[in-house]
Amino acid sequence: MRYHACIVRIYFVRHGETSYNKEGRLQGDRDIPLSETGKAQSKAVAERLWEEFDRVGEKPAAIYTSLLSRSLDTAKIIGEELQVSPSPVQGLQEMDLGEWEGKTxxxxxxxxxxxxxxxxxxxWKEDPTEIRVPGGESIQDVEKRVTSSLEQIITLHGSTDNVVIVTHCGPISVVLAGLLNGSLKDAAKIKQDSTSVTVLEVDGDLYHSRVLSVNDSSHLERLKSRES
Structure with a gap:
């Protein structure tokens, strides 16, 4: 269903690194904060986005974020650079991984x-549509709430708006799986690095979108060069 004719460009940003990311532990919707590395990564992506928006002569119309602190703090760092206050959205939370959270x-x-x-x-990694995580959400649950939240966001913005959405690997992956493959089967295989940027051009509604880039973390090379 199309809500209205417009082109909205969405910049998805995965949050910065946490201690769980470093240790290879599943976070799910546990509220694990950014590590010092994650804060530095967030600053790097903020600078990268500022440069991109500065080239086109306009800042984003809005920044939206998950309520979990690792996403919210990443969004705040980006917001300070772009001079846009982030707006939390409940439906952008990471997938609830139930009994698996905290485990490798x-x-x-x-x-x-x-x-x-x-x-x-x-x-589950092979096909999350067939397995429900013990005590957690199904991948279909995640797609439903994420899609609903994104479609609400899209209706708030007019033609040519740029929007930054800071969220998690799960929400970004279910959107990409639907757009690229037409199925959620491969959602758990889609890679999203810390603070990577994925860009969609949305024509009216989410599933009339063009994928412009996926998992672009080129700004982290600049961070590595500073540290060397």
Whole structure:
């Protein structure tokens, strides 16, 4: 369904690194804060976005963010650079991973099995549409709430608006899986680096979109050169 004819460019930004990211632990919707590295990454992506918007002579119409602190603090750092205050949106939260939160993939492979004694985590990575995380959300639940939130955001903006959305790997991946593959089956395989930028050009509604870039973290090379 199209709500109105317009072109809105969405800049998705994954939050900066946390201690869980560094340790390879699943975060889900646990409120894990940015690490010092994550704060530096957030500053780097903020500078990169400022340069991009400065080239076209306008700042974004809005910045939206998940309520989890790692996303909110990334958005605040970006907002300070762009002089736009972030607006929290509940539906942009990361996927609730239930009993798996705080665990590493190797721990999960040894802990959760189906009736045929196959590791649930590996099956979920292969096709999350067939497996519901114990005590957590299904991938279909995530798509429904994320899509609803994004479509509400799109209706608030007119033609040629640029919008920054700071969120998590899960929400970005379900959108990309639907756009690129027409299915959520590969959503758990889509990679999103810390503070990576994914850009969509939305024509009226979310699923009339053109993907302009995916998982662009080129700004982190500049950060590495500063540290060397």
């Amino acid at each position: 993939p190797s721990e999960l492979k040894d802990s959760y099995f189906d009736v045929q004694n196959r590791p649930l985590f590996l099956q």
